[in-house]
Amino acid sequence: MATEVTDFYGRRYRVGESDRELLGHSRNWVLAAACVAMLVAGAGQYGFGLIVGGDYWLLAIWVATQAVAVFPMAWLRERLHVKPMLAMPAGAVLTAAGDLFQGPATAVLGGLGAAVVYGTCFGVVAKWFPERRTYLGLVSGSFAAGAVLFATPLPIIALVVITAAGIVLREPPADWWPAKPDPRKWxxxxxxxxxxxxSRPAIRNYTPGQLLRCPTSAVMYVLVACAAAAWLFDVAYTAAFVASSGWGYAFAAVTVCVLTLASGVARWATGWAGEQFGVGRVVRAALALGALGQLLMIVAGQHQSGVLMVFAALLVGTTAGCCYALLPALVEAHFGDQAGLLNFGLVYSAKAVGGIVGIGLATTMVAMYGxxxxxxxxxxxxxxxxxxxAMLRQPGVPRLLVPA
Known part of the structure; x- marks a missing residue:
């Protein structure tokens, strides 16, 4: 029997129903289905960079469309109460069309399809694991690990796998919470x-409109845009850079695999670091170490050090994965968890700016200066x-707190 409880901050929780009672099986099946669907949806991001022969603007279009569309797609799904069983097949068709890699139109379709899958999987997992936000890193990491599928028959795989995942993805009742731990203690x-x-919880829950009017959101937007631009530059240009530095295509492929898989694996494991050291500290350290990794890439190419190149790719991929995995927790820590995916989608849209700068505009810089x-x-x-x-501050919290 379900009952409603309220915690110290006024947040409501629905307790008393287990995941097995509601689903007929463990909620871990939902997590697994979401990860598999994200793996397939993310493959297009790398396919446009690798299969289409270095047409980097196509990749920029795909990335920008996917990043911008996450928020409106999630808003429409929540507003119209579209169930995952209906949203996922639509995402599968769009993703399959995008995976044909035939030009700007398919890049837009692929980005829209990935946005539908990304938003649906992210939203459903967040609702089933309210006490384990680190599991969102598993979902995000699967999207990054999609690089391993870029050379497969993606359209067929997308139609079958994403549609099948939609059958498993079902949402819990609003404000659902598992039997343990007690949400009031949590x-x-x-x-x-x-x-x-x-880190203390956000002082209150912000709606998407309130988030946009808050100066902290602008700082966070800059953070995400910078992180995305640096990471997407590496995704787009590492293979060409390695090949131009004197190594063969095989070593270039290995380096890219290390880069992308490190990002995916890091996202799966980053939650522990965020809990142990604080989300903000880990994000700052990851961005700084990622910058060091970019410099090591240059040194490795100039001195043709294969070991250093692989290490640099590992460092860059790992630190980028940390940033993406901790972004949901960073948004919730500043703006609350009530709006959930919608607030995250607004901040995540900064990835579009990163894609245009780090992929599209970088083409001119590389052509002119190397x-x-x-x-x-x-x-x-x-x-x-x-x-x-380092400049992020929780809205509404004074810089200097009165000692207890």
Whole structure:
């Protein structure tokens, strides 16, 4: 029997129903289905960069469309109460059309399809795991790991796998919470909720409109745009840079695989670091170390050091994965969790700016000044992002608190 409880902050929770009662099986099946669907949807991001022969503007169009569309697609789905069983097949058709890699039109369709899948999977998993936000890193990491599928028959795989995942993805009742832990203890007890050791919850829940009017959102937007631009530059240009530095295509492919898989694996494991050291600290450190990795890429290419190149790719991929995995927690820590995916979608849309700068406009810079200039720009953007992360302040909280 379901009952409603309220915590210290006034947040409501629906407790008393288990996931097995509501689904007929463990909620872990929902997590697994979401990860598989995201793996397939994310493959197009790398397909446009690799299969279409280096037409980087197509990749920029795909990325910009996907990033911008996450918020409106999620808003429409919530507004119209579209169930995942209906949203996912639509996303599958759009993703399959995009995976034909035939030009700007398919890049837009692929980006829209990925946005539908991304928003649906992210939203459903967040509702089923309200006490385990780190699991969102598994979903995000699967999207990044889609690079391993870019050379497969993606349209067929997208239609079958994403549609099948939609059958498994079902949403819980509003404000659902599992039997354990007690949500009232979770809101206050640092021994139960480890993330409270380094950050307090948002002072209140912000709607998307209120978020846009808050200066903190502008700082966070800059942070995400810088991180995305640096990361997407690496995704687009690493293979060409490695090949132009004297290595063969095989080593270039290995380097790209290390880069992308490191990002995916890091997203799966980053939640622990955020709980132990604080989300803000980990994001700042990741951006700074990522900038160092960009510089190491240049050194490795100039000295033709294969070991250093692989290490640099590992460092860049890992730190980028950390930033993306912790972004949902960063948004919730500043703006609350009530709007959930909608607030995240607004901040995530900064990835579109990063795609245009890091992929599209970088084409001109690389053509004029070489790859080293592009990696220097990526390093500078990483440093700027770290500075922006250091400037983040929770809205409504004074800089100096009265001692207890």
């Amino acid at each position: 809101a206050l007890d640092k021994t139960v909720n480890l993330s409270l050791r380094h 790859f080293a200039a592009g990696f220097l720009l990526a390093a500078g953007l990483g440093v700027l992002g770290a500075v922006a992360a």
